[in-house]
Amino acid sequence: MSEETTIVRNTKQRAAVRELLADCEGFHSAQDLHAILRDRGERVGLTTVYRTLQGLADAGEIDVMRPPGGEHLYRRCSSGHHHHLVCRSCGRTVExxxxxxxxxxxxxxxxxxxxxxxxxxxxxxxxxxxxxxEKPGS
Structure with a gap:
């Protein structure tokens, strides 16, 4: 297997990460996603979360945002190439x-x-x- 190839086996833990991304709005760090999974009672290690996110990013299934001075943030994305407008205050993101x-x-x-x-x-x-x-929607 080459260094450029990332294989993500479909395990119960990785399925839990995928399901969480489908449920979440906006961008989240790997550590935030791990904490949510733990709160839900899922037994998923932080390393598995990171590896799953990397595999999904390599496959183009999730967006990865690299904010200045911060850790990478992830979210489920729409298909097709796009860019993001990101609010520095609330994190709202528009494709x-x-x-x-x-x-x-x-x-x-x-x-x-x-x-x-x-x-x-x-x-x-x-x-x-x-x-x-203003509050959103007002």
Whole structure:
């Protein structure tokens, strides 16, 4: 097996991680997910949580966000390539498409002779509700 190949066996513990991700809103750290599983009575080790998340990320089944100065955060994602707007205050996340970014990334890669290019992008700011002190939905 090559270093680039990650195989995630379907075990009861890994199924519990997948189910939790399907139930959760927003992004969560591996440690947060582990704590929730423990609170639910699931016997899943933290290492298993990390390995499962890595396998799901490698398979494109979950989004991974790398906030400045923080640990990686994970959530179930929609299909297709997308980017995120993330509120620094409440963590609210909105999936957005960026056709201009895709075109730019392709041009830059071509210009420098790169192939098989991928990228991620998170835009951090403050959502309207946090900026104005409103509660969501009001």
């Amino acid at each position: 957005v498409e960026g056709p201009a970014v895709e075109s730019w990334a392709g041009r830059i890669a071509d210009r420098h002779g790169f192939v098989d290019v991928s990228h991620t992008m998170e835009i951090f700011g403050t959502c309207r509700e946090c900026a104005t002190g």
